[in-house]
Amino acid sequence: MQDTPILSSEPQIQDFYEIQKTVDVARRRIDQDIERLEGAIRALKSRRNSLAGISRFPTEILSRIFICCAATCERGEPAQLTMDWVKVTHVSRHWRTVAIGCPRLWTTLVFTQPRWVEEMLKRSKMAPLVIDARVGSKSTEAVQLAMDHISRVRELSIVCPSASSLGKLFSSVPRAAPMLQILVLSTTINYYADPFRDKYSIPTELFSDDSSQLRRLELIHCNLDWTSHLLKGLTHLKIHDTAPGTRPSTSLFLDVLEQLPTLTVLDLKDALPSDGSSTVSHQRNVKLRSLTNLHLSDPGSDCANALRHLSVPSSATLKLSCHIVVSDADLSSILTFVSGLWESAAIVSSAAKPYKCPIRSLRIRGFGSPALGLQAWPTVLSFQALSGNPDPPPFIDLCFQWPSGITLGIWDKIIGGACAVLPLEQLASLDFVSAIRQMPEQMLLRRFGKLAHLRSIRASGLAIHMLLSAMIAEPSTATSTNVSANLSTQKLSHNREEMPPAVFFPSLLHLIIEETNFDSSCNGEYAELEDLKACLMERYERKAEVRKLTLSRCRRLRTEHVDELRELVVNVVWDGLETGFTNF
Template identity: 35%
Template structure:
């Protein structure tokens, strides 16, 4: 019945069960010992503990930025040996996890005297998380990497809880105040004079977001990476203060300044001194045009450095970016003077993307490496040159003129791939003068109305005068035209163009400057084929007024035509004329064969449905 009833034989039975349990335990211990001994004989168990710890460290690094940064702890569950090795390696436990406060305290204990990595986002937190971060900061002498993101009041509470917060072993420091918190906007954080005042000889990376710092601080010394974003105008440095700081960073590799540059002097002026930054690999600046020009006129930029500039025009400059262009066109900054041995080798842009972001913004991106196969594949690596220009007076600025001046400033003589998107005012003459003579240009991608001007430029001929017999020209007559000595021959613009992509192009019939007719495109393809400059690949993406029979006709002139089969842009009358309707019905002579009102008088011996 499921109910235990006491019997006189219970005592012997209990004794027997106890003996059996003891024997089972002995057997389990024996099996466990045998398994442990078997694991010892495995090849991986022959690794020294130092090497095994190194492997565990790689696993810790892999999990650091994942959704579960503690996943690596599973290695301690594999065997007693692995667990002992992990517990005996304090450096594995130095990357504290504050999302689980109980674990962060345990990891702090297991790290013993190892270096600490403290990364805490307190934009949204609980009191237990805040206490765990505060406990970790009490071990400031062991912290090598500190990243705090919190409201200004909470950062101040953490850094000023003791008499003087110092981190002498720090290598990387990041302090960030979010633009907005849960309960509204927050003010900038001012680093107190009593905090981080001692020497930090190992500090190489400093990132400050909405943090006001004394520009004479010892933190601004010996850095290789400096990021300063969003500093109020009143707290920005003077030009002399910024130059003093940069002089204390001769090995700077990354300089990222966003809305933190000093106000330039009124009127034209020459810099009092030039700061040489020979190791600079990336210059990233977001500012107004005058602020940007003022900075780059005071520093030298190596030819190998990547340049990312985001400049906005002011009421004074409007859409004039000539000062920035001079900086870009100069391979070593505004102060470079050409040496007798010739100009230095510059980065050569092989892939160029230009996009007009309506109404008052232009983005230019350039890469020095060309894709080995399909140039139409989107780029994923950071560009070597990135320019973002914006202005406030569109009536006074033409995007096509800015585009042309940018292309003259950057080195595109060996350009291989070009993408031009929605620079609709780019004329035929601009196409020819800017890109038409580039003998390495292999592929082009054009989006928007400027495709019409490009097709016209592909038609144009270059007239070249050649001498029929240069050796027969007398010495005194060289350079003088004489009948019979010169003849004209024609060549095409874009001589090496093999791949053309047209996106969001309207193929409306008619003589308009904003559209490209199919006959224009066909004539262009035929003429280039006859001139031995055939386009071998044609891609059509999201184009309007384009039908399947039109694409079939294009295949007669281009070996490879790739069409996305999107049919769009037709009016209702055009849809009826060309033989299709919104419901997918087939049309004959403008009549829907599925319509009940249609009676063609045909004797069909099959059912339509």
């Protein structure tokens, strides 16, 4: 058998490489054609996009739109700041070019993404910067990089975990901040848990070369020398939680305020002078004519000492939190200041009598600790939890605390005294929050019972027996007898021949009851419910009926109970919750 000759494989391999080269050339040509066609498509899309109305906007208008978009995303706490607005650079080539060429778009640095800080510093060019940072282990380097540009920083807000970390951050900062308008420094240490923890002391040389544009200064857990150059030209001053040894004297405190004629906000907590027995004359008075907000939180004696020397416009919002109020003199000074809010801007009428801005809504709040609060509004509020609308900030907000061993007469002294100096003649809405049980009944009647415009009362948080008793008290006998006996002695009297006597709260139309246990005796007698029904019937017979009754989050109240109340009141609003019952 003749052997078959073995063919060489080299020609086959060579043919394979030739074929592969041909395929590669063909693929490259196809890729080039694809790239050319894709380029043509992109060009066509660009031409098409250019016909859209938004693409024909001038660059200046488009830039402003981008800036507004970024501002919307930048609202909120520093820890939540995002760069969602950067997506505008991904929409089109034109938008990207406009966005990158707009320095103002990159001025609010986002430290939640530290890698972006250096790029934003470049793109912002020389535009004024906003540094709002909560310093942590991942962002320290980025914040320090941004601080090197302090010469063009407009707003600087830094929150550090400790005084030492804040000190390191400012150790090498340039001394000139010619564009700085807002400075906010804070540490997050819980000084209530550790009150002896060192607070950051602002260096005297901080921005000492130039801080002439500074208008807003906020310091929390920081100590400041009150002779500092930073306390000049301010319109907004907020200092919270300073060390006792760093607080100013009364004289220095007043000197600083006299040099701030345009101050609009003064917010001090644990920062007031504590030398109430100083030699400063009581006649020395600083008029803060531009002030719109005055917030003080300190011991009652320190608040009283400061208020003795201050005058503010009647339009200013006042918020006082006075700890440990004991002295009658201190309380008198505080209430005299509150009263002066109206007297300082009295408008002389045609009858030559001063006009006071009336209070239309008032809330009295009792707290679990020995404390109480009073809030007032110049507008009529509904005070209804069912409405779901939060109340606007009050323009008078007072909070008083006292030692736990002192209780006798404290409500009459503080709330009675405060209500005596407030213009309540036009009061239309009254709100008691966990306050009915502590309030003396005679004081309730004396301060509110005869108000001609009071149409709405809300009671929330505690039993309402005393309020119901006051609502049917007889003005002719209330001052000489125990009003709390009214509900037991003034039961339904359908066969009265004499003229029904007058009642307190003569204009009351709407009663709101919240978070009340209608079986407070816990023995199935429904004492609160029976008292309420007796009160409503009594007022109806005296021609002072309640037209609307709102019941919210009340315990041990059933549908049949509400049906009984609907027979006595024209309009009963109930949330339908049946709670407080035990199912066996």
